[in-house]
Amino acid sequence: MNSLSLLRRCFIKIMSGGMALGMTLFLGYNASAESVTISKIKEMGKLRVGVEATYPPFTFRDGGKLVGYDMDLLEYFTKELGVEAEVIDTQWSGIIPALYAKRFEIIMTSMSYNKGRLEKVLFSIPYAEASQAMLIRADDKEKIKQVADMSGKVMGIKLGSPGEVMLPDMDKAIAASKGKGFASHKTYDDHPSAYLALSQGSVDGVLNTLPTLAKVVKDRPGYYSIVRGVAHQNWAGIAMRKEDTEIKAAIDKVLTKMKEDGTIYKLQEKWFGLKMDLADDIPTFK
Numbered sequence: 001m002n003s004l005s006l007l008r009r010c011f012i013k014i015m016s017g018g019m020a021l022g023m024t025l026f027l028g029y030n031a032s033a034e035s036v037t038i039s040k041i042k043e044m045g046k047l048r049v050g051v052e053a054t055y056p057p058f059t060f061r062d063g064g065k066l067v068g069y070d071m072d073l074l075e076y077f078t079k080e081l082g083v084e085a086e087v088i089d090t091q092w093s094g095i096i097p098a099l100y101a102k103r104f105e106i107i108m109t110s111m112s113y114n115k116g117r118l119e120k121v122l123f124s125i126p127y128a129e130a131s132q133a134m135l136i137r138a139d140d141k142e143k144i145k146q147v148a149d150m151s152g153k154v155m156g157i158k159l160g161s162p163g164e165v166m167l168p169d170m171d172k173a174i175a176a177s178k179g180k181g182f183a184s185h186k187t188y189d190d191h192p193s194a195y196l197a198l199s200q201g202s203v204d205g206v207l208n209t210l211p212t213l214a215k216v217v218k219d220r221p222g223y224y225s226i227v228r229g230v231a232h233q234n235w236a237g238i239a240m241r242k243e244d245t246e247i248k249a250a251i252d253k254v255l256t257k258m259k260e261d262g263t264i265y266k267l268q269e270k271w272f273g274l275k276m277d278l279a280d281d282i283p284t285f286k
Contacts, residue, residue, distance in 0.1 A: 035243040036105055038081065038250055046084045048104035049074060053089040057215050057271040058110045058128075069271040070108045073127065076263070080254050096120060099239065105247055107239040110211065115285035122242050124251045126235030127264065129276040132162060133210040134227040135198060135217070141225040144205065151178035155185040156194040156203035163207030166231055199223060211272060218273035226274075235279055 041047055051059040051070060059068040066087055078085045088104050095107055099121065112130035113123060136144045144150065151174050157163040167185060175181035186203050188194040194206040195216060206213075210228065217224045240247050258264035265275045 033241070033243050035245065036102075036241075036247065038246045041081060041083060041105065041247070044083070046086045047074075047078055047081060047106070048086045048088060050088050050090045050095055050098055050104040050107045050109070052092045052095065052109045053087075055109060058211070059087075059108070069128070069267055070110070072267050072270070073258075073264070074108060076254055076258060077251060081250065096239070099241060105240065105244065106251070110236045111239050112234055112236045113283050113285075117239070118282070118285065120242075121239040122244060122248050123237035123239055123282055124248055125255055125280065125282060126237055126278045127255055128236040128268075129210045129278070130234045130236045131210050131228070132166065132207055132231040133213050134230045135195065135206045135208065135213045135224050136204065136227055137198060137201075138222055138225045140204065144227060146227060147205075147230040148174050148177050150174060150182060150205055151180050152183050153204035154202070155182050156197055156206040157185060157187055158191050158194060158208070159187050159189055161191075161207070162209075166207070170230070195224075210276070214272035214274050233277070233279070234283060237282065 051066070053059050053061055053066055055068075057068050059066060059070045061067070066089075071087070074085050074087075086104075088098075090098050090103070092109070095109065095111075096117075098104065099107055107121070110128055110130065111117065111121075111123075113126075117123075134144075134147060134150075144153075147170060155167065155170075157167060164187065167182075171181035186194075186197065188197065191206070191208055191212070194203065197203045198206050205227070207230065210226070213224075213226050217226055238251055240251075255264065259278060264278070268274065268276050
């Protein structure tokens, strides 16, 4: 994954609870706004899609062409609607305002659910996991099968990441179940540095999101393994304007069919090297 893209996303995620960004993202939302119907999309002959094209393996450029999990999935949506796709590369920090400015109808760029976003956009059902997971050395996969097995071991985290926020509670939970928490933790400026430290034996595990770690494992087969279920589950959905309920219904219909016939899981195996656990419903947040 592009480290600058990931850093930008982490920054925006941390700031999204703040008033300034919250107001920025909310600009343009109008509860009485006219919706874009499926008939209108068919009349236009295209489905306009906002992406951040520096986020492999979801959407990225390969030889000048946009490819990835999102792009493959998009073909099924446009086929169902009988239209073409117009993909609009957009900076992550401005992607929701651009949605409400009607530059495009949907956002497909692994947007994870959180309370703030659920208040601002209409989401599809989950199409990808966005849960935290742990990267370990492949040689340790029989010894470290769950996060509790990190008792007495060293955890690697990225500065300012969700993993850093989770670490104290994780340490307490491990100590409660095993009698001892982490031996220590080491903090790195970026995730690739933490992965290198893992391969060199300086740490025994590294926290990051499952899709990101899946790509790391896929790119270096035989070096690493993944421990799932290290924290509460979360997912990513496809975002739309609040008023565009017909678009949501159409996308949910396609996603449900792809889950039932297994097509979506084949795409996940292709791009992530694993099958994701997709919830049937959008999660709720207190």
